[in-house]
Amino acid sequence: MRDAAPVSTPPRVLPPNDPRQYDDLAGEWWRTDGAFAMLHWLARARAALVPPASRPGALLVDLGCGAGLLAPHLVGKGYRHVGLDLTRSALAQAAAHGVTVVNSDATAVPLADGCADVVSAGELLEHVPDWRRAVAEACRLLRPGGLLVLDTLNDTALARLVAVEIGERLPTVPRGIHDPRLFVDARELIAECAMHGVELRLRGIRPELRGTLGWLLRRMRGGSARRPVGTEAGREPRIVPTRSTAVLYQGRGLRGG
Numbered sequence: 001m002r003d004a005a006p007v008s009t010p011p012r013v014l015p016p017n018d019p020r021q022y023d024d025l026a027g028e029w030w031r032t033d034g035a036f037a038m039l040h041w042l043a044r045a046r047a048a049l050v051p052p053a054s055r056p057g058a059l060l061v062d063l064g065c066g067a068g069l070l071a072p073h074l075v076g077k078g079y080r081h082v083g084l085d086l087t088r089s090a091l092a093q094a095a096a097h098g099v100t101v102v103n104s105d106a107t108a109v110p111l112a113d114g115c116a117d118v119v120s121a122g123e124l125l126e127h128v129p130d131w132r133r134a135v136a137e138a139c140r141l142l143r144p145g146g147l148l149v150l151d152t153l154n155d156t157a158l159a160r161l162v163a164v165e166i167g168e169r170l171p172t173v174p175r176g177i178h179d180p181r182l183f184v185d186a187r188e189l190i191a192e193c194a195m196h197g198v199e200l201r202l203r204g205i206r207p208e209l210r211g212t213l214g215w216l217l218r219r220m221r222g223g224s225a226r227r228p229v230g231t232e233a234g235r236e237p238r239i240v241p242t243r244s245t246a247v248l249y250q251g252r253g254l255r256g257g
């Protein structure tokens with residue numbers, strides 16, 4: 001009798017922005033050439049906005065922390081890094097990278113008012129149906145003088161074109177991970193933060209072009225496919241400022257006293 005041909009299970013197709021996609025992609029988080037590669041570049045750029053802690057025991061709350069990609073970039077800055085996320089499989093990896101994890105929705109955070117010196121919301125708001133509620137929570141967690149840092153996608157036709165129509169066809173962004181109806185209007189975000197006592201300043205950001213093209217070519221040739229995590233840093237495309245906030249933007253703001 002012949003052996004039956006192995007049956008491969010096709011990847012399940014989930015609706016756009018369905019959080020179960022993060023479970024299906026759990027093996028990708030820490031691959032610097034994997035489906036979440038760009039999150040590594042963005043984590044480096046976000047961490048650059050965070051100054052060293054100003055007091056012992058300072059707390060940084062990382063909303064939607066995923067697998068904790070921010071953690072290596074905070075080393076030496078003196079924060080206790082608490083990460084909150086909906087996805088348990090991601091939190092298990094964050095915990096393995098030294099993050100104290102909380103399994104919760106960013107719109108209802110089980111932490112005290114004013115507990116955080118820094119709140120980070122990296123690539124989170126564009127995934128949350130009620131992003132205003134998540135912003136309110138981020139601001140609530142900040143102590144007076146505390147710092148909010150975030151990055152997200154703008155609610156523009158250009159962002160839909162670049163991040164979804166083009167981006168999700170490239171190996172840097174998983175297909176179906178975004179629902180463009182949730183993208184966050186930059187002016188509305190500033191207004192929402194102001195309502196909660198945080199004066200947010202924005203700047204447009206993008207991956208540098210040459211480095212990204214080089215990365216894509218290496219990736220297509222399979223050049224770095226088996227490179228262990230951490231050896232790519234020098235070759236990783238940098239995130240650079242750009243004049244327009246129409247696609248991807250970073251925000252930074254202090255909570256008033």
Ligand SMILES: C[S@@+](CC[C@H](N)C(=O)[O-])C[C@H]1O[C@@H](n2cnc3c(N)ncnc32)[C@H](O)[C@@H]1O
Nearest residue numbers: 039064065066069085086087105106122123127
């Ligand atoms: C694009 S990933 C970004 C992860 C991480 N901030 C980073 O930059 O590497 C979005 C993360 O947000 C989480 N997420 C989505 N909606 C959420 C919600 N309502 N509350 C908490 N986490 C959420 C997902 O599980 C996922 O880990």
